[in-house]
Amino acid sequence: MAADFRNEVFLACKILQKKDTAKKITSLIDDLSKSSKFTENETEQNNTHGDFAYLAKQSNNEFYSYLFIDDNIDKIELPQFLRAEHLASDERNLIESGHQTLVRFIELCLADIKQHSDVLATALNPYFLLKPIKINANATSILSDDELLPVVSAFKNGRVYKTLIDSNLAWVLSKLDINTVGTLITTAEREVNRSLGDDITHDLKEFTLKLAMTTKFSSISDVMLAYSILLIALRESLKMSCHLFFNAICGIDLLVLNNDNIINIEESISTTVCKFYKVLVQEISINTFDDDMVRVLLIDCDPSNEEHIHEFGMIIAETISFSRETGKTTKYSFVTIDKEMIHIYPLTEAIMRIGLPDEQITKC
Amino acid sequence: MSTLFSEYPENDLWRELLQFAYEANIKRFFKRHGIAGDDDTLNCIVGSFLQANEYYKAAKDADLQIAPLLLYYGSTNLLYGMTNLLNGKIVKINNHGMKSIISDKGSFIADTEIRFLSPNDGGVHVISRALGFNTNLTNYGDWKLREFLDSIAEINSDYMECYNTRTGRIAMLDVFNTPDGKIEKIYFKAENRDEIHEMLNDVEDFNKSYLHVQILKDPITNKECFILRHKLNGKSISELSYSGQPYLKAAHIKNGQSITIPTVLNMYISLFALSSLCRYYPEHWSPFVLKDTTGEKLLIEKFLFYARRMIPNLVLNKILGENVNYISNKYEEINTVKHVGEHQVQEMVERKIRDYFDRQDILSHSEKQI
Numbered sequence: 001m002a003a004d005f006r007n008e009v010f011l012a013c014k015i016l017q018k019k020d021t022a023k024k025i026t027s028l029i030d031d032l033s034k035s036s037k038f039t040e041n042e043t044e045q046n047n048t049h050g051d052f053a054y055l056a057k058q059s060n061n062e063f064y065s066y067l068f069i070d071d072n073i074d075k076i077e078l079p080q081f082l083r084a085e086h087l088a089s090d091e092r093n094l095i096e097s098g099h100q101t102l103v104r105f106i107e108l109c110l111a112d113i114k115q116h117s118d119v120l121a122t123a124l125n126p127y128f129l130l131k132p133i134k135i136n137a138n139a140t141s142i143l144s145d146d147e148l149l150p151v152v153s154a155f156k157n158g159r160v161y162k163t164l165i166d167s168n169l170a171w172v173l174s175k176l177d178i179n180t181v182g183t184l185i186t187t188a189e190r191e192v193n194r195s196l197g198d199d200i201t202h203d204l205k206e207f208t209l210k211l212a213m214t215t216k217f218s219s220i221s222d223v224m225l226a227y228s229i230l231l232i233a234l235r236e237s238l239k240m241s242c243h244l245f246f247n248a249i250c251g252i253d254l255l256v257l258n259n260d261n262i263i264n265i266e267e268s269i270s271t272t273v274c275k276f277y278k279v280l281v282q283e284i285s286i287n288t289f290d291d292d293m294v295r296v297l298l299i300d301c302d303p304s305n306e307e308h309i310h311e312f313g314m315i316i317a318e319t320i321s322f323s324r325e326t327g328k329t330t331k332y333s334f335v336t337i338d339k340e341m342i343h344i345y346p347l348t349e350a351i352m353r354i355g356l357p358d359e360q361i362t363k364c
Numbered sequence: 365m366s367t368l369f370s371e372y373p374e375n376d377l378w379r380e381l382l383q384f385a386y387e388a389n390i391k392r393f394f395k396r397h398g399i400a401g402d403d404d405t406l407n408c409i410v411g412s413f414l415q416a417n418e419y420y421k422a423a424k425d426a427d428l429q430i431a432p433l434l435l436y437y438g439s440t441n442l443l444y445g446m447t448n449l450l451n452g453k454i455v456k457i458n459n460h461g462m463k464s465i466i467s468d469k470g471s472f473i474a475d476t477e478i479r480f481l482s483p484n485d486g487g488v489h490v491i492s493r494a495l496g497f498n499t500n501l502t503n504y505g506d507w508k509l510r511e512f513l514d515s516i517a518e519i520n521s522d523y524m525e526c527y528n529t530r531t532g533r534i535a536m537l538d539v540f541n542t543p544d545g546k547i548e549k550i551y552f553k554a555e556n557r558d559e560i561h562e563m564l565n566d567v568e569d570f571n572k573s574y575l576h577v578q579i580l581k582d583p584i585t586n587k588e589c590f591i592l593r594h595k596l597n598g599k600s601i602s603e604l605s606y607s608g609q610p611y612l613k614a615a616h617i618k619n620g621q622s623i624t625i626p627t628v629l630n631m632y633i634s635l636f637a638l639s640s641l642c643r644y645y646p647e648h649w650s651p652f653v654l655k656d657t658t659g660e661k662l663l664i665e666k667f668l669f670y671a672r673r674m675i676p677n678l679v680l681n682k683i684l685g686e687n688v689n690y691i692s693n694k695y696e697e698i699n700t701v702k703h704v705g706e707h708q709v710q711e712m713v714e715r716k717i718r719d720y721f722d723r724q725d726i727l728s729h730s731e732k733q734i
Contacts, residue, residue: 205722259596261576263593264545264596265596280545282575283576305597326547326591327547
């Protein structure tokens with residue numbers, strides 16, 4: 001039986017961690033993240049790149065952020081207390097190599113879709129809304145295509161992917177320009193993101209009610225919303241995969257919430273959109289990558305002797321409290337992801353149960 | 365736990381215990397527990413409880429010269445009566461199950477050594493088993509009296525002061541209910557921080573019960589403390605002191621083995637050591653009582669007070685199978701009115717509105733379907 005996408009992503013992460021280039025990148029990011037270091041004669045030396053890593057981490061877009069800062073360093077107005085210097089060429093090459101790994105992975109995953117619709121493939125690319133950056137033509141991925149093949153195949157075996165590619169709707173999108181598609185997805189995404197918790201937006205609630213009560217879509221707007229939701233789900237799964245690859249390359253361990261750090265599971269709610277948790281944890285060990293917003297975590301705990309929770313989750317909110325009276329605590333709000341790394345699987349399941357229309361769309 | 369009102373807890377406690385000085389009550393107890401006791405057993409239990417009461421009454425007014433001896437005899441009778449009551453038969457005891465060894469090395473009474481004997485029919489072992497503590501104490505080598513005193517929460521601060529140690533085997537807990545759940549704090553001073561931290565590792569099941577310990581400095585009092593939070597599935601491992609304040613008790617490491625002795629036994633064994641001193645070594649005991657210059661006498665007196673108050677209570681708890689708590693607060697009506705904060709009111713209203721609109725949505729969709 002073919003391994004699921006989530007499992008293959010973690011297997012690819014393990015391969016990445018062993019690569020020499022990844023180790024060099026880990027070391028580079030680590031160095032960039034330190035404001036100063038001690039030399040051999042124990043004198044403190046400021047980081048020659050200044051606050052480069054700090055700035056790059058603000059946008060939380062993996063290697064893209066580093067390259068974007070490097071490209072635009074002279075155009076960004078920084079407050080007086082911050083400074084940043086360009087990357088050296090060997091440093092830039094390493095970061096480009098990391099970025100190229102993610103780019104190549106996305107290209108391979110979306111190659112078949114691109115044949116159907118260039119617009120659709122672009123819309124599914126997690127980086128499509130970001131400004132282009134200059135990448136050296138010689139930049140190569142850390143993983144070869146052969147090494148990426150299992151994870152790419154698992155992605156293409158996903159039910160959401162197959163529903164999208166099997167649908168004839170791609171031609172509709174191919175008639176639209178990318179900006180229109182972007183607007184369409186962004187509108188739906190806003191609704192989805194506002195529903196990643198115990199509250200669901202009015203429009204989405206109405207939509208899920210229709211899904212529960214009908215066997216086919218009744219309007220073109222519902223069809224387009226369903227289609228957009230599947231696109232968002234798939235794009236988010238690619239985004240999470242890229243973030244896990246980035247973490248693996250940078251030597252960042254998966255965040256694990258377990259009985260050794262969980263104080264309380266404050267909320268555990270299943271809605272028609274997602275399965276949502278709010279978990280309070282005691283301080284988690286600090287490392288130099290702590291400025292990075294973690295996207296994916298694992299909750300693996302026993303709330304009681306009879307209950308065990310083992311779920312991967314996509315973080316939607318994180319708050320840290322440094323109270324000097326009660327200690328350091330962090331509250332994570334997250335939605336669980338399924339084996340296809342879909343974070344809104346109750347919603348996508350409901351859509352797939354009805355199925356995207358082939359005939360209906362022509363009538364509409 | 366049952367809470368009883370009393371203005372004289374010690375008297376009322378003994379009144380409760382002395383119900384077992386009546387045959388009819390013992391028979392009722394046996395019947396309730398499916399035990400068939402014979403007449404000898406009944407007489408033995410009655411005698412044990414009555415004698416225990418006499419010794420305790422005498423100990424209350426006795427001088428320190430013999431008070432430990434009277435309390436040890438009283439406790440032995442009481443615990444023996446309890447053992448026979450719980451077993452429904454006379455359990456044979458051959459000797460104390462321990463002996464005292466006077467140390468010439470130490471300058472403190474607490475340096476008196478104790479050696480455990482007769483694991484099968486020694487008094488301390490028979491009583492331990494009746495209390496549910498089945499450890500063979502002879503496997504743990506010789507002890508010093510101070511190793512029992514250091515595990516009694518009620519005298520913990522006096523113990524550290526008297527013997528000038530940085531920590532005993534007790535960590536008192538200050539409990540705070542915060543918006544993020546219950547936390548327990550252990551305050552420390554810079555000089556005993558490491559010792560207390562190390563001691564916590566010796567508390568049985570500490571790592572199963574608590575998350576990693578955090579260290580904080582209170583911004584107002586400037587006092588430093590360890591912050592303890594229970595794990596998601598971590599059970600409470602603290603005990604309650606006489607004042608009701610919870611505490612953690614660390615194990616002793618003896619002969620390479622970890623052992624945590626219950627409070628009632630810590631007290632009983634300590635009483636044995638002190639009674640041996642006053643009964644068999646007056647040349648040591650009398651000068652201590654008459655002209656102690658170390659301050660240890662204050663600690664021993666305090667210990668004797670708590671032993672006199674707590675041992676009978678712990679025995680009653682064991683017999684009744686629940687903790688009996690004597691309080692002097694007058695009866696008050698139980699208030700079940702819940703107070704909710706502004707945030708909670710807002711959340712409740714929001715939830716109600718949301719539920720209302722949800723219902724409306726479902727109804728309108730159902731109508732459309734029809």
